[in-house]
Amino acid sequence: MKNIFALLYLFTFAYSFSQIGCKQQTIIPLRTYTDIPQDQCYYTKDTNNELQDYTGTWMGTWNNKTFYVTFKKMTNKYDDHFKYNKDLLIGKFKTLSSNGSILFDNTAVTDDNAKIMDGDFIKDENNYSLRYFDKDLCNNRGFITIAFANSTKTQLTWKYRPRRTVIYPDCYFYNYSASQYPDPLPKNIILTKQ
Amino acid sequence: MNHEVGFFEKNGEFFPTSSEPCSNFVKASTSLNCLTGIMHTHQNFDCEGTFLEPVPSPEDVDIFIRIPLAQAAQCSGNYQDAYHLTIASGGTYMLNYNGSTTPSNNYNVQVWSDWYESEYKNLSDKKQYTQNNIEEVFAKFLSTCIGIDGLEVYKIENDTATKLEYNQSTGTTSSTPCPN
Numbered sequence: 039m040k041n042i043f044a045l046l047y048l049f050t051f052a053y054s055f056s057q058i059g060c061k062q063q064t065i066i067p068l069r070t071y072t073d074i075p076q077d078q079c080y081y082t083k084d085t086n087n088e089l090q091d092y093t094g095t096w097m098g099t100w101n102n103k104t105f106y107v108t109f110k111k112m113t114n115k116y117d118d119h120f121k122y123n124k125d126l127l128i129g130k131f132k133t134l135s136s137n138g139s140i141l142f143d144n145t146a147v148t149d150d151n152a153k154i155m156d157g158d159f160i161k162d163e164n165n166y167s168l169r170y171f172d173k174d175l176c177n178n179r180g181f182i183t184i185a186f187a188n189s190t191k192t193q194l195t196w197k198y199r200p201r202r203t204v205i206y207p208d209c210y211f212y213n214y215s216a217s218q219y220p221d222p223l224p225k226n227i228i229l230t231k232q
Numbered sequence: 233m234n235h236e237v238g239f240f241e242k243n244g245e246f247f248p249t250s251s252e253p254c255s256n257f258v259k260a261s262t263s264l265n266c267l268t269g270i271m272h273t274h275q276n277f278d279c280e281g282t283f284l285e286p287v288p289s290p291e292d293v294d295i296f297i298r299i300p301l302a303q304a305a306q307c308s309g310n311y312q313d314a315y316h317l318t319i320a321s322g323g324t325y326m327l328n329y330n331g332s333t334t335p336s337n338n339y340n341v342q343v344w345s346d347w348y349e350s351e352y353k354n355l356s357d358k359k360q361y362t363q364n365n366i367e368e369v370f371a372k373f374l375s376t377c378i379g380i381d382g383l384e385v386y387k388i389e390n391d392t393a394t395k396l397e398y399n400q401s402t403g404t405t406s407s408t409p410c411p412n
Contacts, residue, residue, distance in 0.1 A: 071358045071359075120354070158354075158357045167356070169349055171349070173342060181353060200278070202257075202278075203258070204257075205259055
């Protein structure tokens with residue numbers, strides 16, 4: 039009986055705080071920059087299919103390291119912060135040293151745990167912005183923007199802007215020198231589609 | 233300036249501190265005894281030219297609760313002695329606590345950071361990144377995301393201070409001048 043109540047509670051909770059109860063969604067364009075009503079069955083959809091060309095694996099090199107990032111398009115995904123559904127890109131990456139050893143690899147994490155997420159087009163630009171958050175690196179984080187670098191869409195401009203992160207003594211690199219701090223993502227690079 | 237600078241206050245004495253140049257990592261201090269005050273700068277841009285939030289960060293709030301508030305409770309027994317100042321181009325912001333009991337530290341800074349980064353990214357994506365909007369989001373952050381009764385933020389300009397408060401029922405932020 040306890041389990042039934044727990045399931046009922048979970049269902050009620052999910053129903054109340056998501057849009058799974060929507061019989062019909064109000065579809066609006068991905069590039070919408072006005073406030074969207076929360077939990078009222080809105081869906082910002084990639085009606086022009088702009089996100090598809092970003093999907094797949096991209097590669098580039100910097101500081102003798104090789105960087106692979108794979109973007110995946112998620113559709114009709116509930117945004118639990120702004121509380122509406124949206125189409126967006128998420129990213130997973132792998133960074134290798136010059137001798138091929140793996141420095142960072144999160145390609146096997148689930149989509150819900152992707153470290154590159156929260157994608158949106160920037161208003162009046164062709165830049166797509168994403169957020170990076172890495173709890174495995176003591177909450178290292180920053181913002182990423184990507185944009186196609188050529189008309190055939192085989193090259194991508196990647197810019198990463200790290201954010202200030204406070205590290206505590208329980209962080210594994212707290213006692214490292216600044217030059218030894220983890221550096222998983224390139225700052226400015228051109229990526230090539232694989 | 234390519235790094236943050238600041239001072240700690242311990243027992244009425246001030247000790248300088250600074251972060252590593254051009255590093256996005258800042259080490260929290262380990263010597264905490266009677267450290268009741270923190271003042272630090274947020275530079276406008278990092279070494280890549282990225283504009284930084286000119287208001288306190290989630291970690292600033294966390295540090296205020298973990299260190300000055302806890303130390304004030306131990307050393308003077310008065311939470312009002314604890315403060316955290318963030319000095320930025322758009323203003324100076326002071327965190328204070330007027331509660332009478334120690335706030336719970338049963339919170340998750342990652343959840344705070346997620347909330348904070350989502351809101352500021354949204355402002356930036358929509359090109360609504362004005363000082364006024366940034367302050368409003370911070371007041372909303374304190375009220376709706378952190379939600380600790382008695383935790384307050386004041387904006388200090390010249391010799392005046394205004395209390396920034398978010399009203400959850402109206403969804404608006406107000407600025408109330410402090411009495412002189």
